Amino acid sequence: MAMAGRRLAAAIQVDSVVKRSHSVTTMVWHATLDARTIPQCRVAHGHSFNATTIPVIGYPGTVNQYCRCISVPGEQTPQNVTSVMGSLTNLS
Numbered sequence: 501m502a503m504a505g506r507r508l509a510a511a512i513q514v515d516s517v518v519k520r521s522h523s524v525t526t527m528v529w530h531a532t533l534d535a536r537t538i539p540q541c542r543v544a545h546g547h548s549f550n551a552t553t554i555p556v557i558g559y560p561g562t563v564n565q566y567c568r569c570i571s572v573p574g575e576q577t578p579q580n581v582t583s584v585m586g587s588l589t590n591l592s
């Protein structure tokens with residue numbers, strides 16, 4: 501799937517979760533953790549983001565063309581996805 505399509509699909513997935521859960525706008529990044537997981541997804545895993553604000557690395561599922569991350573409704577975490585990205589020195 502082209503990146504534009506992946507971004508659209510991820511935005512629709514986030515949107516549908518928000519709609520199903522009504523007022524919930526806090527989402528948690530859920531990565532598939534294995535040898536193929538890229539550093540950005542590994543670091544983002546388990547951290548929250550606001551569904552109405554696209555994280556600095558994009559929505560789950562859009563980080564690169566192999567990204568298998570999804571978003572799930574959840575609680576706010578001490579650090580959000582965008583702030584934990586600061587711990588990565590090389591964002592490529």
Ligand SMILES: [Zn+2]
Binds near residue numbers: 531541563
């Ligand atoms: Zn990913």
